[in-house]
Amino acid sequence: MGLIDFFRNLIAPSASVRPEEDAEVPPPPEAAPSGEDSVPTKETSVDDRRELELADGMSNRFWNISRSGSALSITSGPVGSAGSTEKESHRYEEKARARFDELVAEKLRQGYVDIDISTLSEMCGKAPVVDAVSPVHFSRQGYDNYKHAKTFLGFPVVDFDPRNLSPQDQIIWRIRGDWDRSAFREDLQIFLASDLALDVPGLVIGCWSTEMYDDDSSFVVSGLCEKADRLAKLKGLYLGDIVSEEAEISWIKQSDITPLFGAFPKLEYLRVRGGDGLRLAEVTSSIRALAIEAGGLSAELVQAVASADLPRLEHLELWLGTTDYGGTSTVEDLTPVLEGCFPNLSYLGLRNCDYADDLARAVAESAILNEIKVLDLSLGTLTDEGGRALLAALPGSHLERLDLHYNYMSHGVRQEFSALSIQVDVSEEQETEDEWRFVAVGE
Amino acid sequence: MEVGLIANPEGRRYELFCAAAKRYSVDVRRLSWTELLGDPSSIGRLGGTDWVRIESPGKDRLLAESFALLGGSLSPRMAYGEIKNFSEVHTGLCRVLVDIGAGATDFGFTCINPPADIAAMFDKAEAHRRFAAAGIPRPMAFVAPTSCDALQERLSQEQCQRWFLKPLYGSSASGVCAYRWHPRHRQLIAPIELERTADSLRLYNTRRIRTHTNPADIDAILSALLPHGMICESWLPKATLQGVAFDFRVLVIAGEARHTVLRQSRHPMTNLHLGSQRGSLDSFVHAYGESALEACHGAAVRAAECFPASLYCGVDVLVMRDGSPYVLEANAFGDLLPNVFSRGQSTYEAILESTIRKAYAA
Numbered sequence: 001m002g003l004i005d006f007f008r009n010l011i012a013p014s015a016s017v018r019p020e021e022d023a024e025v026p027p028p029p030e031a032a033p034s035g036e037d038s039v040p041t042k043e044t045s046v047d048d049r050r051e052l053e054l055a056d057g058m059s060n061r062f063w064n065i066s067r068s069g070s071a072l073s074i075t076s077g078p079v080g081s082a083g084s085t086e087k088e089s090h091r092y093e094e095k096a097r098a099r100f101d102e103l104v105a106e107k108l109r110q111g112y113v114d115i116d117i118s119t120l121s122e123m124c125g126k127a128p129v130v131d132a133v134s135p136v137h138f139s140r141q142g143y144d145n146y147k148h149a150k151t152f153l154g155f156p157v158v159d160f161d162p163r164n165l166s167p168q169d170q171i172i173w174r175i176r177g178d179w180d181r182s183a184f185r186e187d188l189q190i191f192l193a194s195d196l197a198l199d200v201p202g203l204v205i206g207c208w209s210t211e212m213y214d215d216d217s218s219f220v221v222s223g224l225c226e227k228a229d230r231l232a233k234l235k236g237l238y239l240g241d242i243v244s245e246e247a248e249i250s251w252i253k254q255s256d257i258t259p260l261f262g263a264f265p266k267l268e269y270l271r272v273r274g275g276d277g278l279r280l281a282e283v284t285s286s287i288r289a290l291a292i293e294a295g296g297l298s299a300e301l302v303q304a305v306a307s308a309d310l311p312r313l314e315h316l317e318l319w320l321g322t323t324d325y326g327g328t329s330t331v332e333d334l335t336p337v338l339e340g341c342f343p344n345l346s347y348l349g350l351r352n353c354d355y356a357d358d359l360a361r362a363v364a365e366s367a368i369l370n371e372i373k374v375l376d377l378s379l380g381t382l383t384d385e386g387g388r389a390l391l392a393a394l395p396g397s398h399l400e401r402l403d404l405h406y407n408y409m410s411h412g413v414r415q416e417f418s419a420l421s422i423q424v425d426v427s428e429e430q431e432t433e434d435e436w437r438f439v440a441v442g443e
Numbered sequence: 444m445e446v447g448l449i450a451n452p453e454g455r456r457y458e459l460f461c462a463a464a465k466r467y468s469v470d471v472r473r474l475s476w477t478e479l480l481g482d483p484s485s486i487g488r489l490g491g492t493d494w495v496r497i498e499s500p501g502k503d504r505l506l507a508e509s510f511a512l513l514g515g516s517l518s519p520r521m522a523y524g525e526i527k528n529f530s531e532v533h534t535g536l537c538r539v540l541v542d543i544g545a546g547a548t549d550f551g552f553t554c555i556n557p558p559a560d561i562a563a564m565f566d567k568a569e570a571h572r573r574f575a576a577a578g579i580p581r582p583m584a585f586v587a588p589t590s591c592d593a594l595q596e597r598l599s600q601e602q603c604q605r606w607f608l609k610p611l612y613g614s615s616a617s618g619v620c621a622y623r624w625h626p627r628h629r630q631l632i633a634p635i636e637l638e639r640t641a642d643s644l645r646l647y648n649t650r651r652i653r654t655h656t657n658p659a660d661i662d663a664i665l666s667a668l669l670p671h672g673m674i675c676e677s678w679l680p681k682a683t684l685q686g687v688a689f690d691f692r693v694l695v696i697a698g699e700a701r702h703t704v705l706r707q708s709r710h711p712m713t714n715l716h717l718g719s720q721r722g723s724l725d726s727f728v729h730a731y732g733e734s735a736l737e738a739c740h741g742a743a744v745r746a747a748e749c750f751p752a753s754l755y756c757g758v759d760v761l762v763m764r765d766g767s768p769y770v771l772e773a774n775a776f777g778d779l780l781p782n783v784f785s786r787g788q789s790t791y792e793a794i795l796e797s798t799i800r801k802a803y804a805a
C-alpha cells in the first residue's frame with residue numbers, strides 16, 4: 001500500500017488499525033510470562049482509585065480499587081504478590097460510586113490505611129484513618145528493609161517539610177535527610193521549635209546524617225530529650241526508619257537510649273532500628289510496646305531489657321541477630337523474660353535469631369506460653385528440632401497466634417503446625433544449603 | 444510502504460515490530476544480524492526500502508561471540524549469561540554499524556536511527572559528554588580508572604562515597620554496580636554472580652541482585668570489569684512513591700516525550716527484567732504535580748536532542764525528592780515497552796507513524 005493510503009488509514013482507521021484511545025478498548029493482554037513487561041499498564045481513564053494496605057502485625061495485605069465509569073476493579077492479596085482481581089459492573093455510574101465508597105469504608109473499618117502517603121500532597125483528600133493500634137499489633141510483619149514505614153501507631157507517615165508548617169491532623173511526621181545533602185539537624189530543630197511539635201502523638205526519625213557510618217544517634221536522643229517539654233503529647237517514637245539504601249541495618253550507629261525513658265514519661269511505643277552501639281541502663285517506664293530491630297544485639301543490651309522495670313509492657317520485640325553483626329546474646333540472657341518478668345506481656349517476638357532452636361526449646365520449657373497471646377520467632381534459623389519442641393508444648397497453652405515465618409523446618413513439621421487450631425504462619429521456608437543457615441536480616 | 448528491518452528474527456522485539464507493521468499495513472523486508480555478519484554484502488538486499496530500522500541484536504550468544512571476534516577478542520567464547528568482552532563486542536558492533544552506514548549510502552536507504560547515533564548512545568562516555576555540553580542535569584560523572592587501586596584512589600579524593608559504576612558499553616544493567624565504601628565497610632550491589640574455579644574466575648549476569656560484601660569478591664568483580672571501561676556516576680537518592688524508589692523510562696519520538704514508564708524497585712537498579720515493577724503515573728502526578736512530569740519529559744526531550752539525527756530514543760530519568768529530574772542515559776534500543784500506550788499506540792506503532800510522517804514531510 002502506498003504512503004497516501006497509509007495516511008488515509010491513520011486518519012480514518014480501518015479494521016486493520018487499532019481503535020483510538022477513547023473507543024471501547026479491550027482489556028490489555030495478560031502479563032507476558034517474563035521479562036520487561038511483568039506488570040501491564042494501560043492508560044485507561046480511571047475516575048476514582050484508592051490503594052489500601054493492612055499491616056497490623058497479623059497480616060500484610062493490599063487492597064486496591066479503581067472505578068472507570070460504572071465498572072469497579074478490585075485487586076487484593078498479600079503484599080509482594082500480584083494478588084487476584086475481581087470486577088463488578090453496575091448499571092449506573094452513581095451506583096458504582098456508592099459501592100466504591102461502601103467498600104472503601106468497610107476496609108478502613110477493618111484497619112486498612114491508604115498507602116500512598118509519602119508526601120503531604122498525596123494525603124490531600126484522603127479520609128483520616130483509624131485510632132492508634134493496640135500494642136499487640138505493633139510488630140512489623142516482614143523484614144522489608146527496603147521501604148520506609150508507611151504507618152506508625154496506625155497513622156500514615158509523612159515526610160516533614162520545613163517549608164510547610166501548617167498543622168495536619170491524623171498523620172505522623174518523619175524527619176529524615178538524604179545521603180547526598182542532609183538538612184536533618186536543621187529540620188529537627190525547626191520541627192521542635194514549631195507548633196507542630198506540641199500536638200504530635202508520635203514521631204518518626206529517619207536517616208539523620210550523610211555519614212551514617214560515622215554519626216551515631218546520640219545527638220538525636222539528646223536533641224529530643226532537651227525539647228521534651230515541646231513534645232508533651234508524644235506517645236510513640238520510631239528511632240531509625242532507615243532503609244537499606246540509606247544504610248544497612250548493621251551500619252546504623254545507635255547510642256544510649258536510656259534518657260528517652262526519663263524525658264518522655266508518657267512514652268508508650270518505642271521502636272528502634274540498628275543494634276550497633278545501642279545501650280540501655282536501668283530503666284523504669286510505663287512503656288507498653290518496645291521493639292528493637294537489629295542485625296545483632298549485644299548480650300548487655302538484651303540483659304538490660306530483661307531486667308528493666310516495665311510493668312505495663314505488652315509488646316516486646318527483639319531482633320537478636322547473629323555474631324557477624326554484633327549479636328552476642330544467648331538464651332540465658334532471656335531467662336527473666338521467659339520467667340514472666342513483664343506481667344502484662346501479650347506479644348513476645350524474639351526474631352531474626354541464629355539460635356532459634358535453643359530459643360524455641362527454652363520457650364517450650366518455660367511458663368511463658370501460658371502468659372502471652374502471640375509468640376513470634378520469625379526471621380530466624382528455626383529447624384525441625386525447635387519446631388518439634390514447640391509442637392509438644394503448645395497443647396494447653398493460651399497462645400492465640402504463632403508466627404514462625406522464614407524458617408528452616410521440613411514440610412512435615414510445617415504441616416503439623418498448620419493443623420493446629422491457633423493461627424500459625426510457617427511460610428517462607430528456606431532451603432538448607434551446605435548446612436549454612438542464615439537469619440533474614442543481617443548486613 | 445516498506446521498512447527494512449535488521450534484527451534478530453527470534454524474540455519479542457522482532458515479533459512486536461512485525462505485528463505493528465502488519466497492523467499499519469507496512470511491509471517488512473527482513474535481514475537478520477546473523478546473515479549480515481556472515482555476508483556483509485547482504486546489506487544490499489535492503490536497497491529500495493523506504494526506511495531501515497536497526498533493532499537490538501538481543502541476547503543471542505552466538506551473535507555476541509561473533510561481535511566479540513570481529514572486535515578483536517582473543518577468547519570470544521562466552522558461557523550463557525557470562526559477563527565478558529564488553530569492549531570487544533562494542534567494537535565489533537560498531538564495525539558492523541559502520542558497514543550499515545556505508546550500505547545506506549551505496550544502496551540508497553535511510554536509517555530511522557542512524558548507525559552513528561546508535562554507536563554513540565551505546566558509549567556512555569560519549570553520551571555523557573554530549574549531555575554535559577548541552578547543560579542537561581546529570582549526576583556528577585567521570586570515566587573510571589581501569590584498575591581497582593587507581594579507582595579506590597580516585598574515589599577517596601571525592602566527598603561522595605556512593606557511586607554507580609557502569610560498563611561504558613553495556614546494556615540491560617549487565618555489569619552495573621552500585622558501590623559504596625567507607626574505611627570500615629565496602630559493599631557492591633549488582634546483578635552479578637561470581638564463579639571461582641581453581642584457575643579462573645567468571646562473572647555471570649543474574650536476575651537476582653546480589654549484595655557483595657567480601658572485599659575479595661568486590662575486587663575480583665571490579666578487576667574484571669574496569670579494564671573494559673566504566674563510567675563512575677554519583678549515586679543520587681531517588682524520590683519514592685509509596686515508600687519505594689522509582690525512576691522513569693521515557694520514549695522520545697520525533698522530539699516529543701511519549702511512552703512513559705515509572706519503574707519501581709527495592710534495589711538500586713530499576714530495570715524491569717530485574718524484577719522491578721511498573722508504578723502508576725497517576726500517583727506520581729498526584730504526589731509531585733503535573734509540572735514535575737513535564738520537567739521529566741522536558742529533560743528527556745533535551746537528552747534525545749543530543750542525537751539529532753535519530754527519530755527516537757529511550758531516556759532514563761531519575762527524579763530527586765524535590766521533583767527535579769536528572770538524565771541517566773539514552774538507550775538506542777529503549778523502545779521495548781510492551782503494553783504501554785501513548786495516544787492509543789504501542790511504542791512500535793508510534794515509531795512507525797512518526798517514520799511515515801517524516802517521509803511524507805520530506
